[in-house]
Amino acid sequence: xxxxxxxxxxxxxxxxxxxxxxxxxxxxxxxxxxxxxxxxxxxxxxxxxxxxxxxxxxxxxxxxxxxxxxxxxxxxxxxxxxxxxxxxxxxxxxxxxxxxxxxxxxxxxxxxxxxxxxxxxxxxxxxxxxxxxxxxxxxxxxxxxxxxxxxxxxxxxxxxxxxxxxxxxxxxxxxxxxxxxxxxxxxxxxxxxxxxxxxxxxxxxxxxxxxxxxxxxxxxxxxxxxxxxxxxxxxxxxxxxxxxxxxxxxxxxxxxxxxxxxxxxxxxxxxxxxxxxxxxxxxxxxxxxxxxxxxxxxxxxxxxxxxxxxxxxxxxxxxxxxxxxxxxxxxxxxxxxxxxxxxxxxxxxxxxxxxxxxxxxxxxxxxxxxxxxxxxxxxxxxxxxxxxxxxxxxxxxxxxxxxxxxxxx
Numbered sequence: 001x002x003x004x005x006x007x008x009x010x011x012x013x014x015x016x017x018x019x020x021x022x023x024x025x026x027x028x029x030x031x032x033x034x035x036x037x038x039x040x041x042x043x044x045x046x047x048x049x050x051x052x053x054x055x056x057x058x059x060x061x062x063x064x065x066x067x068x069x070x071x072x073x074x075x076x077x078x079x080x081x082x083x084x085x086x087x088x089x090x091x092x093x094x095x096x097x098x099x100x101x102x103x104x105x106x107x108x109x110x111x112x113x114x115x116x117x118x119x120x121x122x123x124x125x126x127x128x129x130x131x132x133x134x135x136x137x138x139x140x141x142x143x144x145x146x147x148x149x150x151x152x153x154x155x156x157x158x159x160x161x162x163x164x165x166x167x168x169x170x171x172x173x174x175x176x177x178x179x180x181x182x183x184x185x186x187x188x189x190x191x192x193x194x195x196x197x198x199x200x201x202x203x204x205x206x207x208x209x210x211x212x213x214x215x216x217x218x219x220x221x222x223x224x225x226x227x228x229x230x231x232x233x234x235x236x237x238x239x240x241x242x243x244x245x246x247x248x249x250x251x252x253x254x255x256x257x258x259x260x261x262x263x264x265x266x267x268x269x270x271x272x273x274x275x276x277x278x279x280x281x282x283x284x285x286x287x288x289x290x291x292x293x294x295x296x297x298x299x300x301x302x303x304x305x306x307x308x309x310x311x312x313x314x315x316x317x318x319x320x321x322x323x324x325x326x327x328x329x330x331x332x333x334x335x336x337x338x339x340x341x342x343x344x345x346x347x348x349x350x351x352x353x354x355x356x357x358x359x360x361x362x363x364x365x366x367x368x369x370x371x372x373x374x375x376x377x378x379x380x381x382x383x384x385x386x387x388x389x390x391x392x393x394x395x396x397x398x399x400x401x402x403x404x405x406x407x408x409x
Contacts (some may be wrong), residue, residue, distance in 0.1 A: 006260045012199035016206025024214040036211035042204025049194045055147040058297045060184035065290020066163025086303040093305040097312030100231035106224040107320025156297045191276040202267035221376045232387045257285040258393045266386040288405035295396045305391030306384030307352045318369035
């Protein structure tokens, strides 16, 4: 019997956990780390291959979609609707994070020794871009530089201009549109080849994480993980489902289409890993190609729902762990601050932790409290990345519905 890609990924996940725990239990920390790094090469190679094709895929999909549209006013209208929805979803995810941490109180229920003042967490809020830097960063110096550095936002900006210009030249542009469509087919064929490596990437990623951290850490952080993952599940099956009910979008059918993308993202803790797969899934679901090509790339910079929820949850957890009460006014101010600063994190390594560090410093909370989360962060990252995939799938479906470009599959 031939196994499908999802089954292979699940097998890779389970084997990775088992092998990782065996290594962790039978080796000292230094040996386990050395072996883990070798296993993670599989995952790193896969992610590099994904990054290799994401830029060309975004360009082909978006440029052709906009060119066929051929109307700058319509592109602007779709862009405004998309950004408004992103901010709406961001507010909801930030609120869910605050509510969950206030109701469950994980920082008070689970007590660990507090990291000493000045403890180096390896994360600093100073890495965050200013508003000016962020705005300038959106526009590429060179399209080829943006492609080589995998700057998705810059690729989107160039693709928009290119697509509008391509549509404006009329008959002369039709041959080029067909050529780019043919190039898109080639890129999707490459995606098919790369996805065959996904189970090995998952095996390597899980073996590496578990070998270094061990499953024991899940036991010591059990309550915190139950609280956070419970919040993620509420967001996925409560908030996102409610949005789809209002928009009359068949949510369970949507989840069925993107489940493979969510499983892959969960296993590798990388939203990017499933982007090509998600494009195909949303096309099968009934969303138009040009809406997908526009909304998804923007979503990976502006609509990371799982990460947004984690920011308020983690900040509240650290305040609780240090016995520092936050008033309603402070929490509202924190929410508004994160709503703005979280939009400038595209391309920043460990972006969620960077923003959390900046927020802690701004509200005079101990930045060294991040050390309480560093050990468990790789596991939490799996959940928040998968949630962001679900959030972007809903965003794409909503914009497709608003634009009358959703055809029920």
